[in-house]
Amino acid sequence: RKRVLTIVIAILLFTASLVTFKFLGAEFIPQLDEGDFAVELRVLTGSSLSQTIEATGKAAKVLRDNFPEVKEVVGKIGSSEIPTDPMPVEAADLMVILKDKNKWVSAANKDELAKKMQDKLEANVPGVTFGFQQPIQMRFNELISGAKQDLVIKVYGDDLEKLSNYASEIGEIARSVKGSSDIYVEEMTGLPQILIQYDRSQIARYGLNIEDINSVIRAGFAGEVAGLVFEGEQRYDLVVRLEKENRRDVDDIKNLSMTTASGIQVPISQLADVQIEIGPNQIQRENTRRRIIVGINVRGRDVNSMVKELQQKINRQLKFDPGYSLSYGGAFKNLQEATARLSIAVPVALLLIFFLLFISFKSVKQSLLIFTAIPLSAIGGVFALLIRGMPFSISAGIGFIALFGVAVLNGIVLIAEFNSLKKAGITDLTEIVLKGTRTRLRPVLMTATVASLGFLPMALSHGSGAEVQKPLATVVIGGLVTATMLTLLVLPVLYTYFEKIKFKNVNPGKLPLMILMILLTIPVYYGTAQTNSDAEKQTLEMLIQEALINNATLQSAELQVSREEVLKKAATDIGKTDIGAQYGQSNSRSWDTYFSVNQKIPNPGLFGANKKLSEAKIAESRFGVAATKNDLIYNIKSSYYHLNYLLAYAALLQDQDSIYQQFFKAADLRYQTGESALLESKMAETKLSELRHATGKNASNILIAERAIQTLLNTNNPVMITDTVIIKLDITDLLSMNDSLHSPVLELLKQKVLVAERAILVKKAESGPDFSIGYFNQSIIGMQPTSGQEIYVGGGKRFWGVQAGISIPLFYGNAKSQIKAAKIDQHIAQKQLEIYRTNLQGKYDQAIQEYLKSKQGLDYYEKTALPGAIFLRKQALEAFRQGEIQYVELLQALKTYGDIQSGYLTTAAALNQAIVELQYLSGNL
Helix, strand or coil: CCHHHHHHHHHHHHHHHHHHHHCCCECCCCCCCCCCEEEEEECCCCCCHHHHHHHHHHHHHHHHHHCCCEEEEEEEECCCCCCCCCCCCCEEEEEEEECCHHHCCCCCCHHHHHHHHHHHHHHHCCCCEEEEECHHHHHHHHHHHCCCCCEEEEEEECCHHHHHHHHHHHHHHHHCCCCEEEEEECCCEEEEEEEEEECHHHHHHCCCCHHHHHHHHHHHHCCEEEEEEEECCEEEEEEECCCHHHCCCHHHHHCCEEECCCCCEEEHHHCEEEEEEEEECCCEEECCEEEEEEEEEECCCCHHHHHHHHHHHHHHHCCCCCCCEEEEEEHHHHHHHHHHHHHHHHHHHHHHHHHHHHHHHCCHHHHHHHHCHHHHHHHHHHHHHHHCCCCECHHHHHHHHHHHHHHHHHHHHHHHHHHHHHHCCCCCHHHHHHHHHHHCHHHHHHHHHHHHHHHHHHHHCCCCCHHHHHHHHHHHHHHHHHHHHHHHHHHHHHHHHHCCCCCCCCCCCCHHHHHHHHHHHHHHHHHHHHHHHCCCCECHHHHHHHHHHHCHHHHHHHHHHHHHHHHHCCCCCCCCEEEEEEEECCCCCCCEEEEEEEEEECCHHHHHHHHHHHHHHHHHHHHHHHHHHHHHHHHHHHHHHHHHHHHHHHHHHHHHHHHHHHHHHHHHHHHHCCCCCHHHHHHHHHHHHHHHHHHHHHHHHHHHHHHHHHHHHCCCCCCCECCCCCCCCCHHHHHHHHCCCCCHHHHHHHHHHHHHHHHHHHHHHHCCCEEEEEEEEEECCEEEEECCEEEEECCCCEEEEEEEEEECCCCCHHHHHHHHHHHHHHHHHHHHHHHHHHHHHHHHHHHHHHHHHHHHHHHHHHHHHHHHHHHHHHHHHHHHHCCCCCHHHHHHHHHHHHHHHHHHHHHHHHHHHHHHHHHHHHCCC
C-alpha cells in the first residue's frame, strides 16, 4: 500500500549516506598500536655529541620519574658502523618501553599519554624538540618518504634561504590546522662558521703573506707538523696546536700573533676581519633538485581532511616564486595511490557481481533488481563508520567490497523464491511477493546473521592488529543490518514494478559476451593508462593524431558540416498548408458547413537557388574544417618545436651549471688557501647564481609550453616529447611550393565568394512571383433557383470548387534593395579573398627569406662555430686546471662557448618555425 513511500525513503537514506560519506574523512590504514613510543629528539643545530647525550639523559630521567607507565627508556644517537640509518649528532631516538595498559594511571589512551609526556619534556628540557610516534611506524615513514613523520611536505627550489623561509611559513600554517602535532621543520641553515677575511693592504704593509698566516691559523686550531718522534723503528709526526681552552672562541683566533721580518708581533685582528656567520647546515636533494621537508604527525584527525585544509591555507596564504614547488608525501600519498587502485577494483568487483547474477538468472532486469542490494547495504556501512567515529580507510574499502558480495545473497534468496512461485502458476504479483517473502524470511535473516556474527569478534577486538580489523568488520555488520531490513521491504516493492517492464531488442545470448569484453577491457585500459603515466615519449605525429581526435574547436567545425547537410533538406520546402473550416448561417436560418485547403507555392526558381546555396554552404563548412585542422596542426607543430628548444636549452643550462659549479668549488678552494683573491670566487658564485635564475625561468617556460600543448590536445595528461628534431627542407621544394599555394584559408575565402554569388540568386528568386492553389467544399441549405423554379436544397447537397492565384511584387523596391545588399556582400567577399591572397604571398616570401637566413646561420654553427666552441672550452678548462690562464680568461672562454651554443639553439628554433610557417602558408602541413 505504501510502495512509493518505501522507495522514496530508501532513496533519501542512500542520499544521506552519500552526504555523510563525504564528511567522514579518510586515511590510508588505521594506526596500529605497537604498545611503545619512539620519541624523535632534536637539539639545536651544530650541538656537540656531549650536549645531545646530556639532553637525552635528562629526557629519559623526566619520563621515568614522572610516568609510572614507563618501564624503560633507551636512547640511540648518531649512526651505526654501517650507516644504513644516518643521523646527525644533534638527533636522537628515544625508545620508550611502556607497561601493559591495565597498569596505566596517568592517562586513559596513548594520545593523552603522549600529550602529557610532551608537555612535561618541553617544560623540563628547554631548547629541545620532541616528536612522539611508534617504533615500526617511524621506520616505515622514513623508508617511504624520507622523514619520520606521518605527513611530509617537500618544498623544491634552488635558494637555501628561500627554501628555509618557505618551510618556516608552512610550519606556522600547519600549527593552525587542527590535528597537526609534532611539527618538524628541517634545518638547512644555522651552522655557525668562523669567517676570516684578510686585509691584503695591511698584510703587504707588514711584509707578510697569506700562506704564512694560514699556516699559523692551521697550527693553532687544526695542528701543524713540527717534526718527527722516533720510538725504535716507528716514527710519528710531532703535531703542535693550542691547548683546548685556548681555541674555543673567536678572540682566540684574533689574538694569534704573526712575526714580521723585523721581529714585530702583529695579532691576526690587525691583518684580517674575523667573525662568526651562520652558514648552511645541510643540503638535501631529490631528483637532482634541492629540497627541504616539513614533517607533521597527525593526531586526533584523519589525514585526508587535515591535508585538504592545509592545502587550502597554503594556497591562500603562500605564493611561490617561479622554480619553487611543493609535494605531499607520507600517509597522504599512500592514501592517494590506494584510492586510485580502489577506483579500479570496486567497479571491477561490481561488474563481476552483475555478470554472475546474469549467468544465474538469465535476465537483465532481475540482475539489476538484485543489484539494488548493493546501495542499500552501503547505507548501513557508512552510518556504522559514522557511529563508531571511524574515517574511511583502505580497510573499510575492502570491507565494502566484501559487504557487496554478501548483501547480494539476500536478493538472490528472495528473487529465486519469487521465480519459483511464478513457475508454479501464481500470476498475481502481490500474492507472489507476500508469499515469497514470508517463506524466505528465515533464510534471509540467517544469511545476514551468520555473516554478521562471523565479523562480530573482529569489530569488538582489542588485540594486536584490531585497528585494521575494526573498520572492515564495522562496514560489513552495519551494511548487512540495513541491507537485510531494506531488502525485505524495498526489493519486493521494486519486484512489482520491474516485472511490468518489458525489455525489447535484447539478445540474451550476446549479453554475457559483452559484459566479459567490458571486464577484459578495464584492466587493459588501466594498464595502458599506467604505461602512459610512466612518461612514455610522444612523437609529433602522436600529438597531431591526438589533437585531431580531441580538439574541441575542430569538433565544433565538423558539427557545422553536419548542420549544413541537415539544412540542405529544407532547401525545397514549399511552406505550410492552410486548412480552414467554417460553421454558421450563410444562406438562411439553417446552419451551413464550409472547409477549404490552400497551398502557397514559392517561385519554382527559388528551389534550385536554395539547393545550390545549401551545397555551397556545405562546401564552405568543409573548407572551414580543413582550415581549422590546418591551424590546429600549425599550432601543434609550433608548440612542439618551441618545447623542443626549451628542453635543449635546459640541457645546455644544466651542462653550464655543472661546469661553473666545479669552477666555483675550485675558486673557493683557491681563495681559502690564499692562492687567489676573493674576486675570483665571487665572480664564479655570481655566474652560478645567474645560471640558476635562468634555469628556473626556463623551467617555468617549459611548463607554459606543455600547458599550451595540453590545451590544444584538450587533455590534462602530462606531455613528454621526444628529443629535438631539426627539419631540413630543400630550397627547390620551397620554390616549387610557391607555384601551388593552396592554403585552406584561401580555399575557404574562394568558397565564401561562391556562397555570396548563390545568395544573390536566392534573393532574385525570392523577388519573383509566388503561386497558390486551393480547394473548397461547402453546404448552402435553403431555397435555390433551379431551371426557373425555387427548389429546397438540403445539407446533403454540397458545392465545391478550386482556386489558383499568383503573387506579383508590384512594389519592387524592398526586393531590389536586398539584391543590391547581396551583391555588396559578394564584392566584400571578393575583396577579402584578394587581400588574403596578397598577404599570403607576402608572408610566404618573408618566410622563405627567414628560412634561408636561418639555414645559412645553422650551417655556420654546425660547420664552424660549434666545433670551435667545443675545442675552446676543452682547452680553456685544461689550461685553467694547469694554471696556464687566469679565471678571467676561463670565464671569457666559457661565456663564448655558452653564447655559441645558445645561438645555435636559437637559430635551429627559428629554422623550425620558418619551415612550419612555410608548410602552413602553402597548405602542406
